[in-house]
Amino acid sequence: MIVSASEKTRDQLFWALSACGIRVYQCCKTESGLRHILAQGGEGLAIVAGRVPAGLIEGLLWDYGDRLRLLVLSSDAPAYSQDPDRLCYMPLPVSARQVADAVAAMLRQSGFSGALGKRRENVEAAKAILMRRRGMTEPEAHHFLQQYAMNHGEKMADVADALLRRYGE
Numbered sequence: 001m002i003v004s005a006s007e008k009t010r011d012q013l014f015w016a017l018s019a020c021g022i023r024v025y026q027c028c029k030t031e032s033g034l035r036h037i038l039a040q041g042g043e044g045l046a047i048v049a050g051r052v053p054a055g056l057i058e059g060l061l062w063d064y065g066d067r068l069r070l071l072v073l074s075s076d077a078p079a080y081s082q083d084p085d086r087l088c089y090m091p092l093p094v095s096a097r098q099v100a101d102a103v104a105a106m107l108r109q110s111g112f113s114g115a116l117g118k119r120r121e122n123v124e125a126a127k128a129i130l131m132r133r134r135g136m137t138e139p140e141a142h143h144f145l146q147q148y149a150m151n152h153g154e155k156m157a158d159v160a161d162a163l164l165r166r167y168g169e
Contacts, residue, residue: 001026001042003034004049013047016096022103025120031056035063040146041155043067045106047099052076061086069110071102085109126160129167 002017002024004010010027017024025044026037031053034046044067048056052074060068065086075092088102123145130141145163149156 001028001034001037001044001046002049003028003031003046005029006050009049012096013049013099017100017103019096020100020104022100022107031060034060038064038068039150041149041157045069045071045103045110047071047073047103049073057087069106071099071106073099120157122164123157123160126163129163133167 002010002013004013007029010029014024014027026042028034028037034048043064046060046068048070050073052072057070057072060070068086070087072087072089073092073094074089088106090098090102126145127138127141130136130144131138134141134144136144145156145159148154149159152159
């Protein structure tokens with residue numbers, strides 16, 4: 001996930017990571033956008049680029065630390081404690097290669113890269129089941145999983161896993 005108020009920065013990071021073979025699943029421009037993604041079961045590595053408001057990093061790690069790793073790209077000196085397992089700070093300016101190398105290292109260390117792909121595949125498979133069994137369109141199936149997860153306080157990926165276990169398709 002890439003978080004930056006600047007569309008230009010988001011685009012540059014997206015293309016730099018894609019060129020290095022690193023898949024970017026989501027881009028957003030605000031903390032609330034990132035929190036929305038995480039509230040729907042998102043997890044993985046978020047790159048926060050630009051000015052970092054006071055308390056943002058600590059709040060994100062406190063709320064989502066078990067399923068979130070942060071790479072902070074900022075010219076501001078870090079005003080938060082470094083946590084090598086969950087947080088990496090890189091002062092600007094940095095090259096695209098340096099960012100890609102840091103992302104790859106954090107993904108390897110956390111083990112998220114394989115797990116994220118599998119969870120996303122399970123959500124897609126669960127949507128396919130709903131489309132076949134209930135005659136839903138893909139957006140309807142996605143909305144159904146999303147609403148069910150939100151109404152039951154679960155991650156969308158966990159709802160998808162349960163659906164796959166039940167129908168075993």
